[in-house]
Amino acid sequence: MRTRRAKISDVAAIHSLVAHYAAQGLLLPRAAEEIRAHIGHFIVQEHGHRVVSCLSLESYGADLAEIRSIAVDAENRRQGLGARLIAFALDQARRRGIARVFAVTHAPQFFERQGFAAAARQSLTEKIERDCRTCPQQRNCKLVAVIATVIPERMMLPILSESAAPAPAC
Ligand SMILES: CC(C)(COP(=O)(O)OP(=O)(O)OC[C@H]1O[C@@H](n2cnc3c(N)ncnc32)[C@H](O)[C@@H]1OP(=O)(O)O)[C@@H](O)C(=O)NCCC(=O)NCCS
Numbered sequence: 001m002r003t004r005r006a007k008i009s010d011v012a013a014i015h016s017l018v019a020h021y022a023a024q025g026l027l028l029p030r031a032a033e034e035i036r037a038h039i040g041h042f043i044v045q046e047h048g049h050r051v052v053s054c055l056s057l058e059s060y061g062a063d064l065a066e067i068r069s070i071a072v073d074a075e076n077r078r079q080g081l082g083a084r085l086i087a088f089a090l091d092q093a094r095r096r097g098i099a100r101v102f103a104v105t106h107a108p109q110f111f112e113r114q115g116f117a118a119a120a121r122q123s124l125t126e127k128i129e130r131d132c133r134t135c136p137q138q139r140n141c142k143l144v145a146v147i148a149t150v151i152p153e154r155m156m157l158p159i160l161s162e163s164a165a166p167a168p169a170c
Contacts, residue, residue, distance in 0.1 A: 001081065003088045006042035006054065011035050013051035014042055017071040026106065030069055042069075043088055045081055052076045055085045057092060057101070060126040063154065065093050067103040086114040090150055099154035102127070102147040116146035123147075 006014060015032040022029035035042070038056065045053040053072040059065045067089055072081045093101050102124055103111055112118075121128060124145055132138055 001045055001047050001052075001084075003043065003045045003084055006039050006044045008036065008039055010042070010044050010051050010054075011039060014044065014054045014069075017051070017054050017073060018069050020074070021071050027069060027071060043085060043092070045085060047076070053081045053085055055089055057089045059096075059098065060130070062097065063099050064124075064126060065096075065098045065101050066127065067101060070103075082110060083114055086111070090115075090148060093150045097151065097154070099151045100147055100149055102145060104143045104145050106143055108144040108146050111146040111148075114148070116148045119145045119147040121145045 011032055014035050015030065018027055018030045018035070021027040038058070041056045041058050043055045043057065044051045053070075053076065055070040056068045057065050058068060067086070070082065070085060072085075090101060102119065103116065104121070104124075104127065105111060108116075108118060121132070124147075127145075132141070135141070
């Protein structure tokens, strides 16, 4: 199993992985053209020549990035691939000097096992501005924000705990 940055030739496989779980309501759908346009954000794992997992790491300025579209092929789940993808993404973030990485997820326990902690979405103003304010699900959103500190000495923004803040609108 090899973990690496994605290439244009991986677009179809990434699209298929994300579409599989989007159909189950576990991930947001991503169009093949959108994946192609942002292929530089994606990390994949391949087994032989087959792409079996993917993840997207998207920056919000110099200090913060988001993990999106994390998916492991159904046959390969619960074998440590997701954990390795996250470790690779956090290492990439560290190399780029990004201090914190977050995700907005229905599976916070998975992220917590990889060192993330629950966070209030109000602390992620960039995410709220970019996605949540225009999301049709914002009133019913059950997703949870989790965040990992990658470079502690470069942390600039406070992180509010869920208990310290009112429930977010989105
Ligand atoms: C969530 C997902 C990426 C995890 O990948 P994975 O390869 O199956 O996970 P791993 O085998 O690396 O598991 C790492 C740890 O997280 C735990 N874990 C895995 N999936 C979990 C989940 N959905 N909820 C809670 N814990 C989970 C595992 O038990 C394991 O714990 P351990 O280290 O104590 O053994 C994968 O199951 C998947 O593709 N799910 C469908 C798409 C999805 O839901 N994506 C996340 C949306 S935000």
